[in-house]
Amino acid sequence: MPSDLITSLYVFVLAGFVGFEVIRRVSPLLHTPLMSLTNALDAIAVVGAIVLAGEGKTTLATVLGTVAVVASMSNVVGGFLITDRMLGMFKASKAKKRQ
Amino acid sequence: MNPPMITEHAIQAAYLAATVLFILSLKWLSAPATARRGVRCGEIGMLLAIVATLLYHGIVDYRWIAIGLVLGSIIGVPLGLVQMTAVPQRTALSHAFGAFSVVLVGTAEYYLRAPNVPGFTMAVLAIEVILGSLTFTGSLMAAGKLQEVLPQRPITYKGQNLVNLSLLAIAVIIAVVLVLHPHRMALFPLMIILPLAFGVMMIVPIGGADMPTVISLLNSYAGLSAAAMGFALDSKLLIVAGALDGSSGFILSVIMSKAMNRSFTNVLFGAFGQVQASAAAAGQARNVRSASPEEAAGILAAANSVAIIPGYGMAVAQAQHKVRELFDALVRRGVDVKFGIHPVAGRMPGHMNVLLAEADIPYDRLLDMEEINPDFPQTDVALVIGANDVTNPAARTDTASPIYGMPIMDVDKARTVMVIKRSMSPGFAGIDNPLYSLDRTLMLFGDAKGFVGEIVKELAGHAAAAH
Numbered sequence: 001m002p003s004d005l006i007t008s009l010y011v012f013v014l015a016g017f018v019g020f021e022v023i024r025r026v027s028p029l030l031h032t033p034l035m036s037l038t039n040a041l042d043a044i045a046v047v048g049a050i051v052l053a054g055e056g057k058t059t060l061a062t063v064l065g066t067v068a069v070v071a072s073m074s075n076v077v078g079g080f081l082i083t084d085r086m087l088g089m090f091k092a093s094k095a096k097k098r099q
Numbered sequence: 100m101n102p103p104m105i106t107e108h109a110i111q112a113a114y115l116a117a118t119v120l121f122i123l124s125l126k127w128l129s130a131p132a133t134a135r136r137g138v139r140c141g142e143i144g145m146l147l148a149i150v151a152t153l154l155y156h157g158i159v160d161y162r163w164i165a166i167g168l169v170l171g172s173i174i175g176v177p178l179g180l181v182q183m184t185a186v187p188q189r190t191a192l193s194h195a196f197g198a199f200s201v202v203l204v205g206t207a208e209y210y211l212r213a214p215n216v217p218g219f220t221m222a223v224l225a226i227e228v229i230l231g232s233l234t235f236t237g238s239l240m241a242a243g244k245l246q247e248v249l250p251q252r253p254i255t256y257k258g259q260n261l262v263n264l265s266l267l268a269i270a271v272i273i274a275v276v277l278v279l280h281p282h283r284m285a286l287f288p289l290m291i292i293l294p295l296a297f298g299v300m301m302i303v304p305i306g307g308a309d310m311p312t313v314i315s316l317l318n319s320y321a322g323l324s325a326a327a328m329g330f331a332l333d334s335k336l337l338i339v340a341g342a343l344d345g346s347s348g349f350i351l352s353v354i355m356s357k358a359m360n361r362s363f364t365n366v367l368f369g370a371f372g373q374v375q376a377s378a379a380a381a382g383q384a385r386n387v388r389s390a391s392p393e394e395a396a397g398i399l400a401a402a403n404s405v406a407i408i409p410g411y412g413m414a415v416a417q418a419q420h421k422v423r424e425l426f427d428a429l430v431r432r433g434v435d436v437k438f439g440i441h442p443v444a445g446r447m448p449g450h451m452n453v454l455l456a457e458a459d460i461p462y463d464r465l466l467d468m469e470e471i472n473p474d475f476p477q478t479d480v481a482l483v484i485g486a487n488d489v490t491n492p493a494a495r496t497d498t499a500s501p502i503y504g505m506p507i508m509d510v511d512k513a514r515t516v517m518v519i520k521r522s523m524s525p526g527f528a529g530i531d532n533p534l535y536s537l538d539r540t541l542m543l544f545g546d547a548k549g550f551v552g553e554i555v556k557e558l559a560g561h562a563a564a565a566h
Contacts, residue, residue, distance in 0.1 A: 012329075019344075027130060028442060028467045030131065033134065034347060034351075035318055035348075040141060041141055041343065042340055042343075044325075045197065045340075054159065054164045055158060061211055064207040065163070065203070065207055066166065067200075068199075070170045073172055073174075074174040081180065082181070082189065085180075090456045
C-alpha cells in the first residue's frame with residue numbers, strides 16, 4: 001500500500017473521531033442547522049471540481065467539472081445562507097421582550 | 100524555492116487552516132449562543148479553500164470555473180431562502196446536489212486516468228461513485244416524497260429487500276472486477292447506473308414518518324462519498340470534511356432510529372416501513388371525554404404549569420403562530436409553559452425546534468424528550484397538538500403493540516391531558532392510542548389552528564373579565 005494511502009486513512013479515522021466527539025455535543029435543539037451546516041462544509045468538494053474545470057485536460061473532464069462546480073457551489077451558498085437564517089431565529093427568553 | 104513551490108505551500112497552508120476552521124465551526128454550533136460564530140467560521144474556511152484552489156498552477160482556463168461559481172451561487176440563493184416548513188426537502192435536495200457533484204468528479208477522474216488506474220485508486224473511485232450515485236437518486240426521491248410530488252405512501256412488494264440488495268451487490272462485484280482489470284472500461288457506466296437504480300428502490304418502501312431517519316442516513320452517505328473523493332484526489336481537507344459530515348449523519352441516524360424504535364441494521368439496509376402490518380384491534384367503542392375551547396381555556400388559565408407537545412400535525416395545520424399566541428397569553432398570566440419535543444416530531448432531526456423558533460418561541464422553553472419526561476408528574480396540563488404515536492403509552496406497557504419499546508413523551512403522567520385532534524381516527528401508523536380514553540384525558544376535537552385560536556380568544560376574554 002502506498003504511504004499516501006496510510007496517511008489518508010489515519011486522517012479519515014481521526015477526523016471521524018473528532019467529528020463524533022464534536023457533534024455528540026450539539027444540542028438536539030440545533031440538529032437541523034447542524035445538518036445544513038455539515039452539508040455546506042461537505043460542498044468543499046467544489047475544490048476538486050474547480051481543478052477539473054480549469055485544467056482543460058479533456059472536454060469530458062471540463063464539462064463534468066463545470067457542472068460539478070455548479071452543483072457544489074449551490075450547496076455552499078444555499079447551505080450557509082439557510083443555516084444562518086435558521087440560527088437567527090433562535091432567541092433566548094430575555095431577548096424576546098421586544099428588545 | 101521556485102515560485103510554483105511557494106504557491107503550492109501556500110495552498111496547502113490554506114487547506115490546513117480551512118480544516119481547522121471547519122472543526123471549530125461544528126464545535127461552536129453546539130450551543131445557540133455561539134452557533135452563528137460557527138457559521139462565520141465555516142464560511143471563512145470555505146472562502147480560503149476556494150481562493151487557494153484558484154491559485155493552483157495546473158489551472159489554465161478560468162472561464163468555466165467562473166461560469167460554474169456564478170451559476171451555482173445563483174441557484175444557491177433561492178435554496179437558502181426556502182420556507183422553514185420546506186427545510187427537509189431542501190436538505191434532501193442539497194444531499195442530491197452534493198452527491199451529484201461527487202459522482203461527476205469521480206467519473207471525470209476515472210476517464211482521465213483509464214485504462215491505467217492503480218488498484219487502490221480504482222477502489223476509492225468505485226466507493227465514491229457507488230455511494231454518490233445511490234445518494235443522488237435516493238435523495239431526489241426523498242425530496243420528492245417530502246415535497247409531495249411523489250406519493251408518500253410506502254410501496255412494498257415481496258422480495259423487495261432481495262431485489263434491492265442484489266442491485267447493490269452486482270455494483271460491488273463490478274467494482275471488484277474493475278479493481279482487478281481496470282482496462283475493462285465498458286463496465287464503469289454500469290457501476291453508476293446500478294446504484295442509481297438502487298437509490299430509487301431504496302426510498303420506494305419508505306413512508307413520510309420515516310423521513311428523519313432516511314435524511315440522516317443519506318447525509319451520512321453523502322459525507323462518506325465525499326471522503327472517498329478525498330482519497331482519490333489525495334485531498335486531506337476533503338477527507339476531513341467528508342468524515343465530519345459522515346459521522347454527523349451517522350450520529351443523527353442512530354438517534355433517529357432509536358426514537359423510531361428501529362434497530363440500526365434495519366436502518367442501514369433501508370428496510371423501513373414494514374411495521375405497519377398489524378394495526379391493533381381498531382374500532383373498539385371507547386369512552387372518551389371531550390371539551391369545548393371555553394372549558395379548555397378555563398383549565399389552562401387555572402394551571403400553574405403547562406407542557407405543550409407539538410407534532411408534525413401542528414406544522415401541517417400551520418398552527419405554530421397561534422400556538423405562540425397561546426404561549427404568550429399563558430406566560431402573561433404567570434403560567435410556566437414548556438414545550439416537549441420528541442426527536443422525530445418533525446420531518447427531519449430538529450425540524451420542530453426550527454418551526455417553533457421561527458414562531459418566536461424562546462429556545463430555552465424548548466425541551467427535548469429526556470429533559471421533559473421526568474417533569475410530567477408535576478405538570479398540571481399536558482397539551483398535545485398534532486402528535487399521536489409519540490404520546491402512546493402502549494409503547495411502555497403493551498408488548499403486543501407494534502410500537503412497543505419506542506421512547507415516548509410521558510404525557511399520560513400529567514395531572515390533566517388535553518389532545519387537539521380532528522377526529523378519533525388512528526394516527527399515521529394506524530395504531531390505537533389508549534391515552535385518549537384515560538380518565539384524565541380531555542379530547543379537543545377540531546383543527547389545530549382554529550382550536551388554539553379559540554382558546555386564545557377565550558383567555559383574552561377571561562383576562563378582560565378579571566380586570
